[in-house]
Amino acid sequence: MTRWLIRTAALALLVLLAVALWQHFAPRPAPPPPVPLTGEIDLIVLDKSDRRMTVFRDGKALRSYNVALGFAPDGSKERQGDGKTPEGEFTIDRRNPQSAFHLSLGIDYSRAQDRAHAAALGVSPGGDIFFHGQPNLLPDIIRRKGDWTEGCIALTNAEIEELWRVTPIGTRVIITP
Template identity: 55%
Template sequence: MKRLGGLFSALCLAGLLAGLWMIWKIEPTPVPTPQPEAPGAPGQGWQWPDFRLPEFRLPEISLPDIFSRPPARPEGPIASPVERILVEKSARRMTVWQKDGPPKSFDIALGFSPDGDKSREGDGRTPEGVFRIDRLNRQSKYHLSLGIDYPQRHHREAARRAGHSPGGDIMIHGQPNQVPDGYKVKGDWTAGCIAVTNPEIEEIFAHAAIGTEVEIRP
């Protein structure tokens, strides 16, 4: 019996030792360490603040159109004394300045050979330079005319040296009396004068005076 009791005690001691060994060998289950969430990920934890830059738009700026011209304003009639007349041959334009009111431009016809300064009778050229109105003719064969003081002294002297006549009877006038009323002769058709329509010469004639300056440019 003593042997059986000793064996039983030995077996109990061995079982106790085996149990302690098994407990020591079992590793505890690792507890996961919380990781910080990625920026913008859903869930708990710190997140980047929802920050947006304000929307910026350039203001709309309309630049002026420098190539476009405003519509031309209609010119009023010559209704006060004429102070100056400018003839631009190359532009076929005559501008009349009046005392009260804006200037007014007229389309013109010139001599049948308009290029260059007049030098002799019959050359078909309109003279160039600064002149004066020296006569008003209501009996003109061109429906009213304003005579200018060509030839002047230097024109006569130049023509005398060249041995020919300087010509004369240079005028600002209307259409030939023999053409129908309202008709306008086409092109450059005068013998050296400056021609406008009949209503236009009536408008200028009514306010022009002897001594008014007339400048004729090439």
């Protein structure tokens, strides 16, 4: 009888220890997704050093996103193929629902000053800089890691869908180092 009591107490202690450890180390449930943005935004600010983009309406920050940049992100874009994301003030000037990267919103790079700078270097400034999603060849749940674009700004597909809904042509874009 004593042996049975010791075994039962030891088993109960093991169960309590397992439950306590599980409660302490178990993965936490994912937070609920944020409420979808509605209305239109009027400003996008991208901080390249933080890989963080924030969208605004009437001076109020509405949402921030982690982004991927060009494969050589330090410095501003100078030439086609340099893998840099441009810096400065731009405007959303086009929308592409048939993008090879889910959806895309284009900025007005290259500007006159970008073309003049590239001409002084004897190179092409490049162009076609977009906010876009992940490559269409990847499943929606996959997100490429690191900086991998040719100079564009990449988000998840769900994020670019949200940005697409709230970003009109003419939205100001500020990209800082």
